[in-house]
Amino acid sequence: MTPTAPLADLSAALLQGPPRVLSVGLAGFNDSIASHGGQVEQLDWRPPGNADPALAWALARLLADERVALANREAAQRIIDARPVWEDIVPRADAVWPEMKSTRLLLHAGPPVAWAEMCGPMHGAMIGAALYEGWARSPEQARRMLERGEVEFAQCHDFGAVGPMTGIISASMPLIQVREASRGGLAWTNLNEGIGRCLRFGANSPEVIERLKWFELVLAPVLRAAVRHEVERPGGAGGIDLKSLQSQALLMGDEVHSRNAASTALLFMALSVALAAVQEGAQALPQAHLRQALEFIARTSQFFLNFSMVSCKAIMDAAHGVEFSSVVTATARNGTQTGLRIAGLGKAWFSAPSDRPRGLYFPGFCEHDACPDLGDSAITETAGFGGCSFAASPALTLLAGGTVADAVRYSQEMLAISVTRNPALSLPALDFAGAPCGIDALAVVDTGIRPVLTTGIAHREAGIGQIGAGVVRVPMDCYVQAVQALAARLLDD
Numbered sequence: 001m002t003p004t005a006p007l008a009d010l011s012a013a014l015l016q017g018p019p020r021v022l023s024v025g026l027a028g029f030n031d032s033i034a035s036h037g038g039q040v041e042q043l044d045w046r047p048p049g050n051a052d053p054a055l056a057w058a059l060a061r062l063l064a065d066e067r068v069a070l071a072n073r074e075a076a077q078r079i080i081d082a083r084p085v086w087e088d089i090v091p092r093a094d095a096v097w098p099e100m101k102s103t104r105l106l107l108h109a110g111p112p113v114a115w116a117e118m119c120g121p122m123h124g125a126m127i128g129a130a131l132y133e134g135w136a137r138s139p140e141q142a143r144r145m146l147e148r149g150e151v152e153f154a155q156c157h158d159f160g161a162v163g164p165m166t167g168i169i170s171a172s173m174p175l176i177q178v179r180e181a182s183r184g185g186l187a188w189t190n191l192n193e194g195i196g197r198c199l200r201f202g203a204n205s206p207e208v209i210e211r212l213k214w215f216e217l218v219l220a221p222v223l224r225a226a227v228r229h230e231v232e233r234p235g236g237a238g239g240i241d242l243k244s245l246q247s248q249a250l251l252m253g254d255e256v257h258s259r260n261a262a263s264t265a266l267l268f269m270a271l272s273v274a275l276a277a278v279q280e281g282a283q284a285l286p287q288a289h290l291r292q293a294l295e296f297i298a299r300t301s302q303f304f305l306n307f308s309m310v311s312c313k314a315i316m317d318a319a320h321g322v323e324f325s326s327v328v329t330a331t332a333r334n335g336t337q338t339g340l341r342i343a344g345l346g347k348a349w350f351s352a353p354s355d356r357p358r359g360l361y362f363p364g365f366c367e368h369d370a371c372p373d374l375g376d377s378a379i380t381e382t383a384g385f386g387g388c389s390f391a392a393s394p395a396l397t398l399l400a401g402g403t404v405a406d407a408v409r410y411s412q413e414m415l416a417i418s419v420t421r422n423p424a425l426s427l428p429a430l431d432f433a434g435a436p437c438g439i440d441a442l443a444v445v446d447t448g449i450r451p452v453l454t455t456g457i458a459h460r461e462a463g464i465g466q467i468g469a470g471v472v473r474v475p476m477d478c479y480v481q482a483v484q485a486l487a488a489r490l491l492d493d
Contacts, residue, residue: 048446050480055445058487062326062442065490071325075343076419076438078322079383083181084314086307087231087239089224090175091216096188097159100171104135104151107159109167109376110334111349115146115153119335119371124202124462125166126151132199132209133170139204157330158347161188162313162376164305165200165458166335173212174220176306178242180314187317189310191215191223194300195466200375202462214292222293225285226274233277240270242311245304246385247424250435255393256308257377257386258400258454258469263304268297309376312383319343319438326486327419328439331378331453331474335371340478342441342486350482352475357457359470360401371460373472378453381414384422384435387452387471388414391429399469400454404429410452410471411436417443417451441486444479 019038023030033040049056062068094100106129108122118126127142130151136142145151156163163169168190175188193211197203231239245266252262275290297303320329325343332339339351354372361367380386390396391411394404408429414436415421421434439451450473457468 047448050445050448050476052480055480055483058491059442059445059483061491062483062487063446065324067324067490068326068442068486071322071344072327072419072438072440075319075322075325075327075329078183078319079315079437080420080422080424081182082243082315082318084178084187084242084311085181085237085239086176086227086242086311087179088177088227089220090177090188091220091224092171093169093173093175093188094171096175096177104133105154105171106130106151107154107156107161107163107167107169108334109156109163109165109374110332111337111339111351112155113153113334113336115149117336119374120460120462121200121202121371121374121458122166122335124204125168125199126153127462128199128202128204128208129168129170131204132212133172142204155332156189156376157313157332157341159188160186160313160317162309162332162379163190163200164192164309164377165198165375165456166202167376168199172216174215176223176310178310178314179239180318181238183318185314185317187310187314189306189313191219192300192303192306194296195302197463197465201458201465203465204463218289219293219296222275222285222289223271225278225283226271229274229278230270240267242307243315243424245270246308246311247426249304250385250389250392250425251428253393253395255386255389255396255454257305257380258456259393259396260304260308261301263308264297264301267304267307268294271297305377308385309379312379312385313376315383316379321346324490326441326482328382328441328451328482331382331451332376333373333378335374335458338373338475338478340441340474340482342482345482345485345489348485350478350485352477352481355472355475357455357468357470357472358401359455359457359468360399361457361468362466365459365467369459369467371458373453373455374458375455377455378474381451381453382439384425384437386454387411388418388436388439389425389427390452390454391427392435394429396454396469401470413449414439414451417447417449441479441482445476445483448476450474450476450479 130142249263327343330341339349390407418436419438422437425435426432
């Protein structure tokens with residue numbers, strides 16, 4: 001059979017000219033084609049369902065389920081409507097959780113983890129908390145106590161709280177209290193210690209314990225006086241509207257996770273005005289305490305991080321509990337495992353081994369020194385900040401590595417796996433479009449795009465502190481487990 005003329009022409013062109021290839025395989029194959037004069041285009045394609053036929057079929061059914069689509073729109077709308085307001089500083093954590101008065105209990109970041117499986121910084125921070133509470137007189141005694149199971153552990157998220165890095169919260173620590181105004185929920189976190197040798201990185205030296213005691217005696221009372229003034233001020237907002245500060249900071253170069261310079265400055269402005277009013281009244285603070293507190297905040301550019309985290313915790317708790325929804329309402333890491341919670345799947349954790357972040361390291365450190373990803377601060381991504389809003393923070397690329405184009409690409413990737421945009425969170429580099437809103441576990445598994453988190457990089461050993469900054473991807477297996485659990489709950493067979 002003789003080929004028709006057009007087909008013969010096509011065959012001749014294919015055989016006689018340089019190859020032109022559309023590649024859906026490994027990118028490494030492209031070099032050999034190009035080196036022989038060929039043209040190659042790499043198609044960004046991933047098999048759906050994580051290349052598992054049974055999972056892909058369950059995923060297809062869930063994506064077509066109108067109950068899921070409606071629930072996801074409801075969860076996303078709750079995120080958009082949420083209004084987290086800082087209303088108090090609680091002097092002691094055991095005033096919020098009375099069980100801390102009768103039980104030696106430490107809260108930590110991430111999903112559940114036993115002492116034997118904890119990373120180095122988590123061990124160090126647990127020891128430091130035991131010293132801070134006076135349960136032990138030396139690090140060695142504290143370690144023996146923890147190893148013998150004389151202290152109970154629990155996840156911050158199970159107590160309506162979040163904590164950065166190791167996330168340790170103990171009975172005597174002051175807490176930031178935030179109320180979500182649309183639904184009335186409360187959320188808590190501790191105070192930011194700055195960078196370097198801090199409890200949250202596993203340091204437990206006398207200077208670390210002394211700083212925590214100073215928080216109790218000086219910083220917390222100053223902050224409480226300021227915020228209570230705002231709560232009680234006639235015609236006020238009932239406190240300090242954190243979402244408003246976060247939204248403004250996106251317009252000023254923060255993504256409000258790994259970069260908080262603008263948001264800390266905005267908070268400083270709000271505090272300064274309130275404290276000036278306090279000093280004019282009958283309950284004036286000691287001038288030395290006021291100066292020390294403001295100096296600490298002014299030199300701690302990440303001071304707002306904890307406020308951002310607890311704001312996002314309040315937002316995402318408002319979206320949790322929407323039946324049938326596949327929206328991620330918590331992402332948390334404990335230094336060994338990363339875990340997710342899903343709006344429609346209760347308190348279950350879907351966990352997998354954490355990746356190590358990629359980024360830039362401070363002089364003298366390298367990837368070998370890094371701890372796997374750590375901390376509850378990825379709650380910011382679930383609420384639309386961090387990696388979702390990376391495009392808002394070109395300056396962060398100088399610290400985390402990559403280019404401004406990479407930052408924009410990360411935000412665009414996050415949009416592809418989210419339910420919608422949040423009109424309250426404008427991203428200037430994307431023509432002021434809203435940030436991605438409502439990370440959808442189904443979309444993650446369907447597209448193969450793993451959410452990107454901006455993150456600090458902690459040393460794997462206790463007490464050394466932050467050694468760099470970068471980005472990390474959430475393990476795909478977390479989302480696979482979540483999709484399987486949703487399928488088991490919603491699908492008949």
